[in-house]
Amino acid sequence: MRLHVVNPNTSASMTRTIAAAAHATAPPDVEIVATTSPRGPASIEGHHDGAMAVPGLLQRIAEAEADGVDAHIIACFDDTGLHAARCAATRPVVGIGEAACLLACQLAERFIVVTAAPVSVPVLEANLRLNGLATRCAGVRAAGVAVLDLSYATGETDPVAAALRQAARDVPDAALVLGCGGMAEMAERLSHDLDRPVIDGVAAAVQLASGLARLGHRTVKTGGYAAPRNKETQA
Amino acid sequence: MRLHVVNPNTSASMTRTIAAAAHATAPPDVEIVATTSPRGPASIEGHHDGAMAVPGLLQRIAEAEADGVDAHIIACFDDTGLHAARCAATRPVVGIGEAACLLACQLAERFIVVTAAPVSVPVLEANLRLNGLATRCAGVRAAGVAVLDLSYATGETDPVAAALRQAARDVPDAALVLGCGGMAEMAERLSHDLDRPVIDGVAAAVQLASGLARLGHRTVKTGGYAAPRNKETQA
Amino acid sequence: MRLHVVNPNTSASMTRTIAAAAHATAPPDVEIVATTSPRGPASIEGHHDGAMAVPGLLQRIAEAEADGVDAHIIACFDDTGLHAARCAATRPVVGIGEAACLLACQLAERFIVVTAAPVSVPVLEANLRLNGLATRCAGVRAAGVAVLDLSYATGETDPVAAALRQAARDVPDAALVLGCGGMAEMAERLSHDLDRPVIDGVAAAVQLASGLARLGHRTVKTGGYAAPRNKETQA
Amino acid sequence: MRLHVVNPNTSASMTRTIAAAAHATAPPDVEIVATTSPRGPASIEGHHDGAMAVPGLLQRIAEAEADGVDAHIIACFDDTGLHAARCAATRPVVGIGEAACLLACQLAERFIVVTAAPVSVPVLEANLRLNGLATRCAGVRAAGVAVLDLSYATGETDPVAAALRQAARDVPDAALVLGCGGMAEMAERLSHDLDRPVIDGVAAAVQLASGLARLGHRTVKTGGYAAPRNKETQA
Amino acid sequence: MRLHVVNPNTSASMTRTIAAAAHATAPPDVEIVATTSPRGPASIEGHHDGAMAVPGLLQRIAEAEADGVDAHIIACFDDTGLHAARCAATRPVVGIGEAACLLACQLAERFIVVTAAPVSVPVLEANLRLNGLATRCAGVRAAGVAVLDLSYATGETDPVAAALRQAARDVPDAALVLGCGGMAEMAERLSHDLDRPVIDGVAAAVQLASGLARLGHRTVKTGGYAAPRNKETQA
Amino acid sequence: MRLHVVNPNTSASMTRTIAAAAHATAPPDVEIVATTSPRGPASIEGHHDGAMAVPGLLQRIAEAEADGVDAHIIACFDDTGLHAARCAATRPVVGIGEAACLLACQLAERFIVVTAAPVSVPVLEANLRLNGLATRCAGVRAAGVAVLDLSYATGETDPVAAALRQAARDVPDAALVLGCGGMAEMAERLSHDLDRPVIDGVAAAVQLASGLARLGHRTVKTGGYAAPRNKETQA
Incomplete structure (x- = not known):
């Protein structure tokens, strides 16, 4: 089983801390794939940082989903972009908060x-x-x-x-x-x-996300977590 | 008094509808400045669209704030990015929802x-x-x-x-x-x-925002709406 | 546009304070009509004073409504008699609290x-x-x-x-x-x-009430704010 | 023990119904004193009737309190003026609702x-x-x-x-x-x-009010139920 | 009228205190029958004691119900086993808390x-x-x-x-x-x-329980308080 | 790691269903120990059955705790006796509901x-x-x-x-x-x-309980989940 842990800020050193905590507490059959958001603030403090972090986070979620992971973990205690990420994925998404x-x-x-x-x-x-x-x-x-x-x-x-x-x-x-x-x-x-x-929260989310993946559950996509409709978007 | 009405999606036609509603209901001493988000989805439907719309919205808020408006209105009923926008501005920000x-x-x-x-x-x-x-x-x-x-x-x-x-x-x-x-x-x-x-909501927000501006009130910046701390950010 | 501001206590000096605050903060096209309750306590402190103030307040609301104002403001922070006043009027009623x-x-x-x-x-x-x-x-x-x-x-x-x-x-x-x-x-x-x-609250209510009047909205009269049924009443 | 049951509307026939229900369900050592509000609407339907009924109700509460009853019951299911009545009395006041x-x-x-x-x-x-x-x-x-x-x-x-x-x-x-x-x-x-x-509710309130009186309890008068301050009042 | 007051702990001295309080505050036509739980802890402090006290309590409720009392009082402020007792009885059950x-x-x-x-x-x-x-x-x-x-x-x-x-x-x-x-x-x-x-609470419950019994009301048995279904049980 | 799954009713066939579900969804390093309550009703339906089931359940919790398991699961969706069980154990207790x-x-x-x-x-x-x-x-x-x-x-x-x-x-x-x-x-x-x-719920609880045990966490024993005080108890 592969869990994707995404650090939604752009600090690679924080990704290393998070990845280490995830590895240390994962069940034996769980592989951890840690990524760092490609753009946005170096740390997330408050509403504004959180909002600026989401597009980069969603890019990492989409890449990992395409890559075939079994669940995603958003490794910011604010659960930054949690609902948007559940729209972007079919695999379960867990926030560490x-x-x-x-x-x-x-x-x-x-x-x-x-x-x-x-x-x-x-x-x-x-x-x-x-x-x-x-x-x-x-x-x-x-x-x-x-x-x-x-x-x-x-x-x-x-x-x-x-x-x-x-x-x-x-x-x-x-x-x-x-x-x-x-x-x-x-x-x-x-x-x-x-x-x-x-x-x-990282350790906690590893337990929850691996549990959800072990049971084979996926996100309900017929309501607020429906995939975003295809529409014109300005980059 | 000048009110900034920002359409957080990128559809200029919707900005025109919104601006017309704002003009039609504004008190006589209120000038409406309508802007359109420079990037993001053409309409905002659900969590994912909303999250992708915020950075463009925040850019328009910052520009208008620098330009000297008396209050801002976010013209999406989801109140997209409302809390982040209040961090970015000192003038009142009202969501139409x-x-x-x-x-x-x-x-x-x-x-x-x-x-x-x-x-x-x-x-x-x-x-x-x-x-x-x-x-x-x-x-x-x-x-x-x-x-x-x-x-x-x-x-x-x-x-x-x-x-x-x-x-x-x-x-x-x-x-x-x-x-x-x-x-x-x-x-x-x-x-x-x-x-x-x-x-x-557009007409409603014009009443509230002009009222707040008329009284000279500004957002409380000592709590969750503090200006974002200056930090390294990946573009 | 004419706003009726009623002071639900019987102190004319307090009516003057309230009227001054309303005048000072009204939009340019708004005229303020201030009245004082004709009977009841000289100030409203607590449940008992509030209850005793309502009949006089309702009389002033009915008179102003007949007189043709565009909205009413109840100028006690307790929002004394707010729901009863909405029964008595078709124009919007706003409490300062x-x-x-x-x-x-x-x-x-x-x-x-x-x-x-x-x-x-x-x-x-x-x-x-x-x-x-x-x-x-x-x-x-x-x-x-x-x-x-x-x-x-x-x-x-x-x-x-x-x-x-x-x-x-x-x-x-x-x-x-x-x-x-x-x-x-x-x-x-x-x-x-x-x-x-x-x-x-007086300044705040002026903004809200003038906004409601500007939009032409009236109170919903098909529910709890229905006009009181005509019935025998002991004076 | 004497319980005061006040009908806050002015219909004597309804007072008779209420008094009969109170008598029929009172403990053997309880005497019922039923009164009718001297002024206000003949029945209480909605916010407006309720507000107009309170001053008459408070007069009956004050008279009975002076007369020496052990508890009061407000016999309208809206619990009309309940909080104001508790200010006016030291003996317990129970609403039938x-x-x-x-x-x-x-x-x-x-x-x-x-x-x-x-x-x-x-x-x-x-x-x-x-x-x-x-x-x-x-x-x-x-x-x-x-x-x-x-x-x-x-x-x-x-x-x-x-x-x-x-x-x-x-x-x-x-x-x-x-x-x-x-x-x-x-x-x-x-x-x-x-x-x-x-x-x-009448029968229910008789049980509660007689119970409170039997235990000798009185209303807490050091907070929101303090007796109204003596002040100038326009009749 | 007979009220059953059950002490759900096994301390007879506490039953005496409780019975005395019930006697002292009962209406003149009310007889108090006090019982002590036959098994479980000597006092009830916290979730565990409470859970261990319930089977003994339910036995006393069933016995008194068979004996023909008009209502039951559970004389622990935790309202120990209140919902289970309402399943076991048709007569009203009141918790002192x-x-x-x-x-x-x-x-x-x-x-x-x-x-x-x-x-x-x-x-x-x-x-x-x-x-x-x-x-x-x-x-x-x-x-x-x-x-x-x-x-x-x-x-x-x-x-x-x-x-x-x-x-x-x-x-x-x-x-x-x-x-x-x-x-x-x-x-x-x-x-x-x-x-x-x-x-x-004991005095309070005597007032409530005697009131409910006086009105002849019984527990609603068509929902969560239905009598327990007959089924195999290991003693 | 050993998880104790207790069926709080006395039906051994239901224990088999529950144990099978637990085995089928457990992480590879988790051993399941399933027990059946020694006394109480054969199924738990409603408040009364639930209350009667707790003492037997608590006995099984205490036995397994002494035996050295890493966490407990209460396999009734009512979370029967959950709080009492947390008093009885230091290892985490999870209810399937x-x-x-x-x-x-x-x-x-x-x-x-x-x-x-x-x-x-x-x-x-x-x-x-x-x-x-x-x-x-x-x-x-x-x-x-x-x-x-x-x-x-x-x-x-x-x-x-x-x-x-x-x-x-x-x-x-x-x-x-x-x-x-x-x-x-x-x-x-x-x-x-x-x-x-x-x-x-059984599968869900296995994920949660094994996660808690993997992290080495224990129940907080300084509040409502304190071990029951030693006191005289009638059996």
Whole structure:
């Protein structure tokens, strides 16, 4: 089985982080194909970056679909372009944001998301309201760091770790969710440090996407995810 | 006062329809500047078209903002790229979908939307859920016609008129909303024929946007509508 | 075009404040007709005052309707008697509370309301729940001052200004809404001081009501806003 | 224990129906004091009638409160002026609409309301949304009869009985609620005929109000139900 | 009239507290029959205890139903097994948690629940979400005490009294609800001390259940509360 | 990796169906351990059966936990005893109902559930309301067949197939979900026949549970899923 993981920003280094997390958590019969968007912003922070990232993302989805993958993963926690990508593909498309929160809901009655930049918070809140999981969410918080400055320093000096530790204290019954694809490598150590599940969306999406592919399911194409009608388009 | 009305699809003929509706309903001290997106699909039907339309739309918003307009109107009922456009501008940005529904809520306890293509229905439903007006909405229906095939035939043979007539019968206490910018010219005659308010989003948005500009208000830029951070971008 | 602005309390001084705000923000072709309720409490604070104010308000609506105005504005932030007034009129009726919040939603993803007396808070919260805008509301707060004691002192000593300043600090991405018609004259200066839109409902309602009138729309009279049936009534 | 049942419309015949239903279902130690509003419409149908009925209702509440009753019941299914009445009293105030629906929720997972006139439907829907019971409501329907024309004809010719029978068929797991105080005398026979609980609000409110009085509870007066501030009022 | 009050845990001392509260607040024509579950945990704290308590509870419901009571009360604030019990009985079944909150809603626009152990909080929150009363609830708090350690010490040293006092301060317009059957005897004194209604669920349920029985209503058995189908069962 | 799949009813034949579905869809490194509840009803239909099934289910969970499995699956679509089971285990526990609906949400914007008996419908609706997925659900329908009578007849004569075919026609954009563990073997053929994803909860839960186990996550035990306190219990 082949899973296509597309990084919708144009930072190849972030693609490497994401691909490593996907490889490390894939079932034995799953091959990971990681791609990077060919155009758009180097990181996705907020509504504007997200919108500018979608055309490049859709190009990678179409290429991989033609290439014959079994499912696609959009490796930005904003689930950038998720609905448009489902129009472009027949194979299942999973966003790492929704995937992480769904897995969190299996481990606790509630979850908290810690993302990088404050400008991403309303984007994530809107997604959760639409996909139904706002009901289970005890808050979306920002660590106050730019996505491209993310790096995992051990201990209290790392702002993501600090924000997660605070969230764990504030809401003792919540699972914790890493709100950015670039945080993927932090999940295991933080789970250990905080003695609480800290869920990475890339790993979560690999489980969901491989499961959907294993069952042979495809996207319903008779409604809002119908393939786009052929029409004149200005490049 | 100058209002910028941008047609986010690339059909100049639809821009003309929209501009005419805006001119016809503008207060006396309002000048309309209509633009057409320079790239993307010729009509916007569903998630995929919408996503492909945004970068061209954002270019027009930025140009008009630099040019000194007092407010912007996005003339697609999907409110395509609305949040991204608010990041790109400091002047108010109004989407014709939200504007039409807001005005409808002043005329009846509920409203019904009739759009063109079925693939647009989930897009509109998601918008209404996020902006809070789903509570007031008695249904989003599709007339079953492609946007580029819209034309206003009098009488029962016009599918949009037929769908509105049916909606008016089914929900006697609802205001009626035209769910596509390309339907703008139908509003007046249908309001008369059905003896019920039939609201066009372009006209509605002109009222809201000119009102916001008249009061001198600007978009709050300290949250999710902050200007996009300067970062490396692949063209 | 003539807009009828009715002050549903019996304080003529408050009518003057409201009329001034309406005049100052009306489009050039709009004439403002301001009236004061002939009976009921001198200010409206809470459920009981609101209920006692409605019959006088409805009398003014009926008189203005007979007189031939193009739309009505109810100039109490509680939207006192809004639904009953829509039964009594065929011309559109706009409440300043709903109008202010609708305009705020065009400028930010969320808004906060600051009203005068705590007893008004549950009234406003109920309105927002019914009209769907609770979804967008980040809180209704009271400045802790009686409506008849409102006056705009510059600086920190004014409790309304202080409460707005605190709200702006607490929720950096929210537009601010003045929760009382008697605060109308504060909007412009506070917008400037706080560098954030501070929205007055009277001004907002003038934009909405003139827009509805400009489009020629009337209230849907086939449902809950049907004219009251003629029946025996004890005076 | 003395319960005050106020009919907020001015029809003495309807007060007799209501008082009889209250007497018939009161616990042995409960005395019923029935009053009729001194002014306002002869029946309450829709927002406008409701608003005009409140001042007369509040007068009766204040008189009975001074007279020393243990609780008040507002005998209109719209719960006309319920919140204003709670401001005017310290003793508990129960509306027959909310009471009927609360009792229905003890007998089935869902309930359906059948009221008299269609214009009442949005009033009842708004109440249910505010008091939380919309979640449990499977529909508010109108029998299509004016309140003053209500009379209980046995068999299929009675529109209320016919509407209830249809509701019972359509939603087999719902309790049935009579949506008008004037229907009180129908409850017992219809419960028998339909072999399903048919709940009358007057009887329901007697149970709730006597229960609250028995426990000695009073309305919380430190929030939205604070007594109205003393202020100048035009009569 | 005979009401069956079943304590779904196996602590006879708690049954005595509950029975005393029921006796003390019953109408004059109501006889209380109190039973204790024959098997399961000695107190119910959280999902697991609750699940283990249900079979014993259902046995007592079936026995009392055969014995001819007029209604049943489940005397655990979690409303343990409420829906299953309604399947097992034709007579009305009332849970003390829902009953207390319903009565609270008659006395204030909002209520707060103070329960004993933190592990009960999510159980109560889920109940409130399902029965619709979450809309009215301003919070479920835990006093941080095990159910079997409950005892009413006067003054600040009692953790339940302290938590209620804090809740009354934090939310001035809320009615207060005792979130555990074992707290029944505290209601009267705390109501007096805090000058705010403090509602005990046992007393509340006696009012509701006797009211339902007085009206002769029975549970709707044609839907989710149908009697369980006869089928092979392993003991 | 070892997954424990527990059938919470006492029908060994249904355990065989469930185990076969789990085996057929498990990743290559996953071993399935299937157990049958030792006591309770032979099938689970409605609230009462569900409640009676939990103690036996919890026994099997505890045994398997002690035995060292990596995750548990509760193989009844009602997610019987899910929260209690999470208290009893530290390893993740997945219910097949929630799992099926979560996977359906990755394939379409909405889903429909078709269960066996009508009495199960309110149970499933309550679950969806609590876990947040009601937002995505376009209806829960019953095929009108007892669980123990389920068998997959090809063609129109099978009531489950007929109900799914109708659902697919009524809601063209919905994924379809089999609402009973006993339907597991129908999924593949019906997916093919209806050309639409037909999702079986057992297969879905295997994907989720193996994914959670692969990532090493455990249930959060510091809130509502804390292990039950040790206390006196009557057997």
